[in-house]
Structures are given as structure tokens and as C-alpha cells.
Amino acid sequence: MEATSNRPLTAEEFGRLRVRRFDPATFRWEGIPDQVYQGPEEPAPRFRDVIRRTLVPGGATPAAFEVRYFEVGPGGYSRFELHQHIHAVLVLRGEGEVQVGGEVYRVRPFDLVYIPPETPHQFRHRGAPGDEPFGFLCVVDAQRDRPRPLD
Secondary structure, X not given: OOOOEOOOOXXXXXXXXXXXXXXXXXXXXXXXOOEEOOOOOOOHHHOEEEEEEEEEOXXXXXXXXXXXXXXXXXXXXXXXXXXXXXXXXXXXXXXXEEEEOOEEEEEXXXXXXXXXXXXXXXXXXXXXXXXXXXXXXXEEEOOOOOOEEOO
């Protein structure tokens, strides 16, 4: 998975289309760029093979939320972190596991995950090389605190 940018669409870019078509063959939405998962200051060992696509950018609409799609490749995992805000996560493809606090849950398409405030969490792909990516929608507050990585 190769991310090309760390910038979601601007309000102007987002507002150009009312409908963004989904292509099931590529699992992408029209005009939504891949983004790097974390910035260049992040040490690479804390995560592996994760991309982000911001579907509804915070600040680009009057909404108080942001909708993002994350995709984790085989053997990949997100950073183990916590925040002050909640996460509402809907799995769309592949199989994975999510650690929420001290519990680990296996998840598959259409499972819904709630991550409370100040709760450590991480997403991991459960499959083997060549398997479908583990992809999920994540809804968070548009105005939110920065993630705090845990070791």
C-alpha cells in the first residue's frame, strides 16, 4: 500500500461533487486520495502497512465529525494509542482484530466497534500475505486531540 499525501481534501475539493462513486474493484471512492497513516515524525516501528482515506474531512463541512477509511495490509497494524475522543468503527472488508483496552476482539465485515475516550486501542490484520486488506470506516470528532502513542 503506497500512500501519496498526508492532506485530506480541502472544503473546495470536497464540495465539487455531491456523490463520490465507489469502485468495488479497487475499493476506492472517486477523487479521494490515499494519505499516509502518520506523519514523518512518527517512528516507523509503531505501525505497519496502513493507509488512510478521509471521506468527509473535518472542517470541510459544517459537520462536527470526520469520516475516514483505513486499510491495513496483511501483517500490518495501526499504532497502539489513546485519545480523549471516542471512535465509532464499522468494519467493511477483510478480517482483523482490535485491541480495546486490555481485550482483543476478532472482527469481520459489518462488525461495529466502539472505543471509549482515553482507551488504548490498536487495529491489526489477521490474514496471511495475499489476503484481502482489513478495511474499516472510523468516525471521530472533527475537532479532536492528537493521538498519544503507547509502547
